[in-house]
Amino acid sequence: MLAAIAFALPELGAAQDDDRAELSAESAEASAESAEANGTHLSGETLFLVCAGCHSLDPANAELVGPHLAGIVGRQAGAVDAYPYSEALAGAAFAWERNLLFSWVVAAESLVPGTHMLHHSHLEPAEVFRLIDFLESAARPGNHER
Ligand code: HEC
Numbered sequence: 001m002l003a004a005i006a007f008a009l010p011e012l013g014a015a016q017d018d019d020r021a022e023l024s025a026e027s028a029e030a031s032a033e034s035a036e037a038n039g040t041h042l043s044g045e046t047l048f049l050v051c052a053g054c055h056s057l058d059p060a061n062a063e064l065v066g067p068h069l070a071g072i073v074g075r076q077a078g079a080v081d082a083y084p085y086s087e088a089l090a091g092a093a094f095a096w097e098r099n100l101l102f103s104w105v106v107a108a109e110s111l112v113p114g115t116h117m118l119h120h121s122h123l124e125p126a127e128v129f130r131l132i133d134f135l136e137s138a139a140r141p142g143n144h145e146r
Contacts, residue, residue: 044134047127054119057138066117071139072096073132077112088114101132 048057054066059080061068067083077092078085089112094100100111105128108117123131 042127042130044130044132044137047123047131048134048138050121050123051119051131054117057135069135073098073101073136073139086114086116088112089116098129098132098136101135102128105131 051066051069054064055069056064057068057070059068059070062082067080067085074095074097076095078089092112096104102125103111104117105121105123108115108119121128
């Protein structure tokens with residue numbers, strides 16, 4: 001949203017009347033959303049693209065920088081056998097419940113100091129919850145297309 005506002009401001013300054021201002025704000029927001037997965041209307045699946053560069057949902061895919069996230073909701077932290085976790089995450093003694101995933105996505109380093117996940121997302125809280133919904137639904141058998 002912040003990005004959308006920053007994007008819209010120059011447009012708004014140039015607009016002559018309210019209708020035009022509204023229209024350019026809308027189109028500016030649309031372009032900001034497609035430019036970076038940061039808008040309020042994106043699906044959890046689309047928001048996952050923020051993570052997909054480093055995480056697969058397929059347990060067979062060990063090519064990426066991060067561990068696979070198949071069945072991550074309820075999964076033990078640091079539990080993918082073949083994955084070289086940081087000591088911090090390998091030693092974590094909790095399972096990934098929704099509220100912990102939320103804290104992790106917002107500030108991984110605060111939840112598990114010393115983690116190797118350096119990603120800082122700029123998602124809004126509602127978007128993080130949609131993303132977690134998607135991770136949860138993607139883990140159900142036969143539900144991979146969602
Ligand atoms: C730049 C790469 C990168 C991005 C982007 C990224 N991660 Fe990670 N993630 C990692 C790495 C590396 C680890 C392993 C951290 C460690 O060992 O300390 C990790 C670990 C995790 C874990 C712990 C898994 C486990 O087995 O305990 C979760 C959950 C997770 N990431 C979720 C996400 C989500 C959700 C997103 C998108 C919002 C995301 N990550 C984006 C690199 C990334």
